[in-house]
Amino acid sequence: xxxxLGNFALMLASVLALGGACLGLYAPKEPxxxxxxxxxxxxxxxxxxxxxxxxxxxxxxxxxSVSYVANxxxxxxxxxxxxxxxxxxxxxxxxLWILIMGTWMLAFALRSDQYPERFTAxxxxxLSLLNLGFICFALFTSNPFLxxxxxxxxxxxxxxxxxQDFGLIVHPPLLYAGxxxxxxxxxxAVAALLEGRVDATWARWCRTWTNMAWALLTCGIALxxxxxxxxxxxxxxxxxxxxxNASFMPWLAATALVHSLSVTENRGTFKSWxxxxxxxxxxxxxxxAFIVRSGVLTSVHSFAVDPERGMYxxxxxxVVVGGSLSLYAARASQSTANVSYQVLxxxxxxxxxxxxxxVSLAVVLWGTLAxxxxxxLTGGRISIGxxxxxxxxxxxxxxxxxxxxxxxVLNWKRTRGQVVASVSQAFGLALVLGAVVWFALDxxxxxxxxAVTLSVWVVLTHxxxxxxxxxxxxxxxxxxxxxxxxxxxxxxxxxxxxxxTQSVESDVRMSPQSQIELAGQQVTFTGVIEVLGPNYxxxxxxxxxxxxxxxxxxxxxxxxxxAGGNTMTEAAISAGFFADTYLSLGEPLDGGAWAVRAHYKPxxxxxxxxxxxxxxxxILAVFDKRYARQRRRQxxxxxxxxxx
Amino acid sequence: MNPKxxxxxxxxxFLLLVASGITALLIQISGENMNMFYPPADVVAGKxxxxxxxxxxxxxxxxxxxxxxxxxxxSFVLTDHKGAEFMVRYTGILPDLFREGQGILVxxxxxxxxVFEATEVLAKHDENYMPPELMELQGQQPVKQAPSMPGYPAxxxxxxxxxxxxxxxx
Numbered sequence: 066x067x068x069x070l071g072n073f074a075l076m077l078a079s080v081l082a083l084g085g086a087c088l089g090l091y092a093p094k095e096p097x098x099x100x101x102x103x104x105x106x107x108x109x110x111x112x113x114x115x116x117x118x119x120x121x122x123x124x125x126x127x128x129x130s131v132s133y134v135a136n137x138x139x140x141x142x143x144x145x146x147x148x149x150x151x152x153x154x155x156x157x158x159x160x161l162w163i164l165i166m167g168t169w170m171l172a173f174a175l176r177s178d179q180y181p182e183r184f185t186a187x188x189x190x191x192l193s194l195l196n197l198g199f200i201c202f203a204l205f206t207s208n209p210f211l212x213x214x215x216x217x218x219x220x221x222x223x224x225x226x227x228x229q230d231f232g233l234i235v236h237p238p239l240l241y242a243g244x245x246x247x248x249x250x251x252x253x254a255v256a257a258l259l260e261g262r263v264d265a266t267w268a269r270w271c272r273t274w275t276n277m278a279w280a281l282l283t284c285g286i287a288l289x290x291x292x293x294x295x296x297x298x299x300x301x302x303x304x305x306x307x308x309x310n311a312s313f314m315p316w317l318a319a320t321a322l323v324h325s326l327s328v329t330e331n332r333g334t335f336k337s338w339x340x341x342x343x344x345x346x347x348x349x350x351x352x353x354a355f356i357v358r359s360g361v362l363t364s365v366h367s368f369a370v371d372p373e374r375g376m377y378x379x380x381x382x383x384v385v386v387g388g389s390l391s392l393y394a395a396r397a398s399q400s401t402a403n404v405s406y407q408v409l410x411x412x413x414x415x416x417x418x419x420x421x422x423x424v425s426l427a428v429v430l431w432g433t434l435a436x437x438x439x440x441x442l443t444g445g446r447i448s449i450g451x452x453x454x455x456x457x458x459x460x461x462x463x464x465x466x467x468x469x470x471x472x473x474v475l476n477w478k479r480t481r482g483q484v485v486a487s488v489s490q491a492f493g494l495a496l497v498l499g500a501v502v503w504f505a506l507d508x509x510x511x512x513x514x515x516a517v518t519l520s521v522w523v524v525l526t527h528x529x530x531x532x533x534x535x536x537x538x539x540x541x542x543x544x545x546x547x548x549x550x551x552x553x554x555x556x557x558x559x560x561x562x563x564x565x566t567q568s569v570e571s572d573v574r575m576s577p578q579s580q581i582e583l584a585g586q587q588v589t590f591t592g593v594i595e596v597l598g599p600n601y602x603x604x605x606x607x608x609x610x611x612x613x614x615x616x617x618x619x620x621x622x623x624x625x626x627x628a629g630g631n632t633m634t635e636a637a638i639s640a641g642f643f644a645d646t647y648l649s650l651g652e653p654l655d656g657g658a659w660a661v662r663a664h665y666k667p668x669x670x671x672x673x674x675x676x677x678x679x680x681x682x683x684i685l686a687v688f689d690k691r692y693a694r695q696r697r698r699q700x701x702x703x704x705x706x707x708x709x
Numbered sequence: 710m711n712p713k714x715x716x717x718x719x720x721x722x723f724l725l726l727v728a729s730g731i732t733a734l735l736i737q738i739s740g741e742n743m744n745m746f747y748p749p750a751d752v753v754a755g756k757x758x759x760x761x762x763x764x765x766x767x768x769x770x771x772x773x774x775x776x777x778x779x780x781x782x783x784s785f786v787l788t789d790h791k792g793a794e795f796m797v798r799y800t801g802i803l804p805d806l807f808r809e810g811q812g813i814l815v816x817x818x819x820x821x822x823x824v825f826e827a828t829e830v831l832a833k834h835d836e837n838y839m840p841p842e843l844m845e846l847q848g849q850q851p852v853k854q855a856p857s858m859p860g861y862p863a864x865x866x867x868x869x870x871x872x873x874x875x876x877x878x879x
Binding site for chain 2: 448
């Protein structure tokens with residue numbers, strides 16, 4: 066009964082989405098009809114929530130007559146995993162996607178009293194139209210409420226053990242919040258094109274939403290990377306897997322958007338480009354959904370291969386991208402704003418950022434789609450490996466760091482040369498440090514020394530400028546956010562450079578009581594014991610790691626879950642701010658010996674901490690005074706904020 | 710031509726130049742880092758180049774896995790169960806789902822004596838997942854069950870799942 070109600074709620078949501086789309090895009094002048102759009106948005110959210118709650122309920126009461134529950138859950142599963150299992154598979158995760166879409170729409174509607182009524186109606190109309198597409202996709206190709214009657218299984222097939230983990234509880238919701246959040250700048254861009262009005266005020270409205278979505282996407286990607294690192298047992302944090310790329314592409318576009326919006330807001334230029342980026346960012350979200358859910362690319366992440374679903378998303382993608390780009394071509398203003406700026410200006414450096422982001426996007430897109438194109442053209446199969454991506458991202462990353470270091474001292478329009486010269490002291494200091502690193506490294510790597518120099522330079526220039534500004538008085542939240550995000554980027558890049566090149570990775574055969582040396586630590590293998598978990602049994606390796614005077618124990622496991630046949634590798638990690646010691650078990654060999662993966666990973670955590678700092682910076686910037694809610698009726702003349 | 714138009718023309722030309730430069734780089738570098746996939750029949754027939762990085766795949770032949778006594782060295786035979794077989798040598802940790810009879814992919818190069826020196830061994834992430842490369846090998850269409858991480862474990866009624874190597878043992 067409850068699942069049927071959920072299904073019905075989803076149908077009602079689709080009807081409201083249709084109504085909201087029609088009425089919103091019609092952009093009525095009458096307040097009654099305008100309020101109608103708002104109520105239909107509220108209804109879409111409420112009914113999506115109802116549908117989602119119904120699904121979670123079916124999981125909680127072990128209703129295995131629901132096909133999706135039977136596939137994803139098991140009566141032995143702890144209750145918190147039963148809830149998270151609701152988004153452990155394709156159908157349920159898409160329902161979560163719809164719920165998150167509804168929530169963003171609701172948030173937009175609630176804050177819409179600061180925007181003109183017809184603009185709000187149009188944006189919500191676009192969002193409703195997108196939501197209609199999502200809900201129909203769920204209803205017609207991936208309904209989570211389908212029943213297995215009368216062939217109801219006695220127990221469920223269990224949630225994939227890889228997903229029985231804290232990471233899965235939080236990673237998809239955050240990631241989806243980022244993906245779907247990009248629909249808001251998209252809808253605002255389309256609404257602005259329909260109205261023919263794109264100006265600094267529009268950019269200011271758009272920035273808060275873009276920043277939030279971008280920050281959530283950043284968190285989601287970082288969490289996914291962290292989860293892969295500790296759960297998959299091979300010690301990597303990024304593998305240029307097609308699905309990782311699918312999340313990275315909208316991120317790159319959104320990063321470019323965050324920066325170009327800043328120029329549009331402060332200088333009124335880059336308008337068409339900003340609109341194009343807003344459309345691009347969300348289009349890549351949809352492309353990501355297509356890659357993950359159509360099975361066109363094989364990946365460890367992919368959901369079921371189902372041509373029907375793939376076709377649906379492809380058509381939807383074509384309509385959304387084609388429609389919005391046609392509108393863009395027809396409406397984007399042809400007049401180039403007469404704003405001049407010099408090379409040493411914020412405008413030019415934002416442009417640099419955008420160029421680098423777009424080139425990175427092209428690289429990732431190429432590396433992800435080339436295998437499909439190759440197969441379609443020749444029938445042969447190829448794979449494109451990590452070296453391809455490194456060949457581009459190492460130089461691009463270094464150039465990005467180099468330009469970033471100058472950012473704090475730049476002004477809009479032009480910057481005096483001597484101000485820029487002030488950053489050269491910082492460069493000297495960073496260079497000394499880089500040189501030290503160069504001599505300390507074995508083997509000496511110019512690229513790593515370069516990355517260290519540039520990251521330190523970024524940190525120094527940003528810290529110095531922040532210090533100067535703090536001395537002069539209050540610093541706007543937007544400036545603090547920018548500084549924090551840039552520091553996070555420098556930290557993350559430094560972590561990547563060091564981890565990628567300085568890690569010690571030894572895969573060895575260890576017999577009981579044998580000892581190996583790992584980056585100055587002694588690792589002793591005592592043996593393997595049997596342990597019993599709540600829904601699995603495991604072989605647990607007992608290792609003692611001695612580092613000078615201190616010693617500690619690490620216990621990696623090989624788990625066998627009762628419900629499913631997969632063996633799971635559970636790594637044991639001694640996490641530290643400066644380095645991780647990572648042990649995982651391979652397979653048992655003759656005579657009680659085991660294959661053991663022993664890794665020492667310096668600065669690996671900086672990658673994720675850096676990403677979190679970036680996200681925190683993005684959110685902090687939203688709280689700047691100039692984005693404070695200004696109600697329509699009492700709109701005061703916008704004060705020009707000098708900062709940022 | 711007025712100066713504004715001229716400026717725009719230069720801008721367009723510049724963008725075109727940059728875009729074609731990047732495209733050329735993309736094609737060049739992806740060509741250098743591309744790994745072709747070869748089924749066992751091609752490897753045996755010598756269609757796969759010697760000494761170049763490539764990918765191959767097949768089923769691990771029952772009873773062919775031999776481990777070194779002293780380190781993580783291992784060798785095994787990959788077969789298509791239709792007569793084409795070749796030997797693979799690898800040093801390192803095998804994936805969890807590496808088993809005799811299982812379909813796997815190997816990355817590496819073929820040495821002069823015809824042995825495949827693998828730098829990487831890839832197995833399925835899920836017992837019901839079969840790399841599409843290998844599905845074709847088995848003469849089966851890619852089927853509903855697919856790789857899975859934020860997963861899609863076995864569905865109870867799915868009849869299409871592949872019993873690993875079933876029906877091929879001699």
